């Protein structure tokens with residue numbers, strides 16, 4: 001029997017009719033319930049989804065993919081749908097127009113223990129608890145008034161960094177300084193004093209606490225496959241990830257416990273005075289039940305952890321990239337030095353009053369944040385309900401990564417985007433506080449970073465001081481223009497190799 005004769009058999013005709021009706025109904029229902037398409041997706045593999053398309057520098061891999069698939073792409077990390085946002089318009093849709101829908105954070109079962117069961121701010125699910133703890137950050141820990149109150153801490157620690165450079169460079173005119181290490185120490189010491197009341201970089205505490213923080217950062221920046229492909233979660237038990245997490249979580253908890261105990265023993269300062277550190281403030285809020293909801297010790301510990309995880313790496317990274325770009329661009333360094341030296345004159349040390357008029361300094365920091373946002377993909381969000389964005393349908397529980405690194409290099413937004421040219425910000429109203437979506441290193445909307453002022457205050461005084469007091473050159477007579485910009489991996493992107501340079505004291 002040939003193929004055409006099959007259709008002539010009478011009994012096959014009703015079967016064919018039923019099949020066609022069912023097909024028509026299925027097609028109809030599919031197109032009416034899902035009229036809006038999903039965003040374009042690169043082809044994926046079974047089980048792993050699009051994981052194989054991500055290189056070591058996820059922001060760069062996503063940039064390449066988005067060149068082909070557009071500013072809104074839907075990827076799959078294992079079984080988890082992940083929306084990649086790569087334009088300022090789409091970022092505005094997510095963090096402004098539909099901010100409420102995208103105000104949740106994804107859960108990472110592997111990090112739950114380390115993050116005090118999401119009792120912190122950064123990873124707390126969107127809701128009443130998050131609202132309360134965020135308001136503690138905004139009103140009590142990181143308010144303008146509180147940040148100002150730590151001015152002397154910033155000035156003292158910067159002076160101490162400058163003295164260290166002076167000593168090193170007086171011992172030998174060509175001694176090479178590890179600037180990365182110095183910047184880490186500076187930010188760490190400032191945050192320790194502000195949050196815990198004293199430095200933990202002395203003989204007793206240094207090795208443990210700094211090392212511990214490094215390990216926390218590493219763990220938070222590691223992708224645990226089990227979070228995306230649950231049946232592979234056994235892997236973290238075999239490869240030591242889980243054991244390391246448990247160990248670090250326990251050591252960290254013991255450390256913070258010790259600090260809180262120390263504050264209680266020494267009768268924490270009471271009242272909302274200006275001398276209090278973050279632990280004092282939190283214990284005072286707890287004692288007086290000042291937020292209208294009880295905060296327990298776990299909340300206090302989780303908030304203290306946030307200040308370190310959210311504040312240390314990000315803040316020092318800005319200094320590291322700013323100095324990298326200044327060494328690569330002697331013209332910009334010279335112009336900055338002229339501004340700073342012109343304003344400070346022959347003063348011994350820069351004070352924060354001197355910074356107010358330093359517009360070029362502020363532009364250098366903005367330009368650094370544009371080209372090197374410390375967290376290039378910000379902190380992931382997750383959608384709480386189905387929503388339509390730019391004509392695409394996004395399902396509830398879709399993770400969202402916003403590529404701030406790519407947006408900062410968009411040629412539609414910036415002329416010669418790959419060039420380091422702080423002048424572009426001199427007569428421009430563009431700011432990084434979350435209202436201008438072409439510059440969003442701190443995020444935007446409800447979840448915007450509450451530590452902007454804190455971070456900028458440290459960066460401004462430190463950067464102004466080191467260019468004021470010293471001229472800079474590369475070790476071994478190398479040209480600054482050849483300085484590499486190789487990036488590390490992880491959630492916060494700093495230099496892969498430490499920044500080394502030689503300081504030449506300037507007679508101010």
Ligand code: HEM
Nearest residue numbers: 122307310311314315378379442443444447448449451455
């Ligand atoms: C240059 C330095 C910093 C950068 C680039 C940065 C960046 C970010 C980003 C991208 C977010 C997520 C925003 C979003 O989802 O829209 C964030 C959140 C946060 N940051 Fe920062 N940050 C910095 C410094 C700090 C400092 C110094 C602190 C505290 C001392 C801090 C505390 C936090 C907290 C608590 C959150 C969570 C906010 C929430 O989920 O509601 N950050 N930061």
